[in-house]
Amino acid sequence: MKFSDFVTLDAIRAHVDATTKEGVIREMVQALVDAGRISVDEMEGIIKAIMKREDLGSTGIGRGVAVPHTKHPSVNRLVGTVAVSPEGINFDSLDGEPVHLFFLLVSPPDRPGDHLRALENISRQLRDDAFCRLLKAAKTPDDVQHLLEEADSHGIVS
Amino acid sequence: MIRTAAETETNRMTISQQTVSREVVVGIPQGLHARPADLLAREAQRWQSRIEVVGSAQRVDGKSILDLLTLAAEAGTRLVVEATGPDADEAVAAIGRLFDRNFNDLEHQTQS
Numbered sequence: 001m002k003f004s005d006f007v008t009l010d011a012i013r014a015h016v017d018a019t020t021k022e023g024v025i026r027e028m029v030q031a032l033v034d035a036g037r038i039s040v041d042e043m044e045g046i047i048k049a050i051m052k053r054e055d056l057g058s059t060g061i062g063r064g065v066a067v068p069h070t071k072h073p074s075v076n077r078l079v080g081t082v083a084v085s086p087e088g089i090n091f092d093s094l095d096g097e098p099v100h101l102f103f104l105l106v107s108p109p110d111r112p113g114d115h116l117r118a119l120e121n122i123s124r125q126l127r128d129d130a131f132c133r134l135l136k137a138a139k140t141p142d143d144v145q146h147l148l149e150e151a152d153s154h155g156i157v158s
Numbered sequence: 159m160i161r162t163a164a165e166t167e168t169n170r171m172t173i174s175q176q177t178v179s180r181e182v183v184v185g186i187p188q189g190l191h192a193r194p195a196d197l198l199a200r201e202a203q204r205w206q207s208r209i210e211v212v213g214s215a216q217r218v219d220g221k222s223i224l225d226l227l228t229l230a231a232e233a234g235t236r237l238v239v240e241a242t243g244p245d246a247d248e249a250v251a252a253i254g255r256l257f258d259r260n261f262n263d264l265e266h267q268t269q270s
């Protein structure tokens with residue numbers, strides 16, 4: 001699976017305003033609502049479900065990356081977006097470091113394979129230091145989109 | 159039998175570098191997603207041994223959640239857990255139990 005298979009380009013945020021865990025999740029879900037991927041009526045339910053998942057254990061998986069996610073019946077395909085916090089946000093991550101890169105995923109309950117393959121893609125690309133560094137330094141959604149496209153086509157050449 | 163100090167040391171090194179492995183099957187219906195990968199990495203980190211998880215196409219560091227997620231191991235996938243070090247036996251047994259117990263039935267704890 002590639003980033004282009006699940007990242008909603010119109011919902012990419014290169015510089016989130018949020019400074020808290022719930023804040024950044026809310027901002028990203030709002031971005032998906034604004035992009036027409038999630039119905040506004042479902043927004044609060046989805047935020048709540050994502051926060052509930054975080055309570056089980058942070059999805060801040062290290063290297064300044066978090067993958068907040070939930071299953072939700074209101075989506076019929078995997079929907080995701082990317083956000084960057086240049087300042088970093090305390091996300092109770094597994095390595096205790098602030099999180100700069102967020103990949104938020106909402107998947108249909110009956111498609112666990114797609115969710116797994118999206119996680120696979122994210123974690124594989126993020127093992128590349130150059131990719132992480134360049135994403136953190138992205139200034140605009142276009143910068144982020146360009147980096148994702150580059151990773152999709154051949155990986156980042158550092 | 160009297161051993162020299164050097165022999166004893168060699169013996170100890172041999173034991174400390176033992177490699178133990180066993181096959182496990184991903185029984186979680188959702189596959190090895192973020193939460194079980196986190197539990198697996200945490201369990202692996204408790205042991206001194208180097209721990210690797212081997213899938214059909216790759217071998218990854220069992221102590222890294224990021225690495226484990228790159229396996230994208232769906233339900234039913236067979237993996238090999240391999241530990242090398244002084245506590246390899248215990249490490250493989252403990253990790254094997256996680257799989258045997260289906261990560262304590264995570265699916266009953268709400269979302270993935």
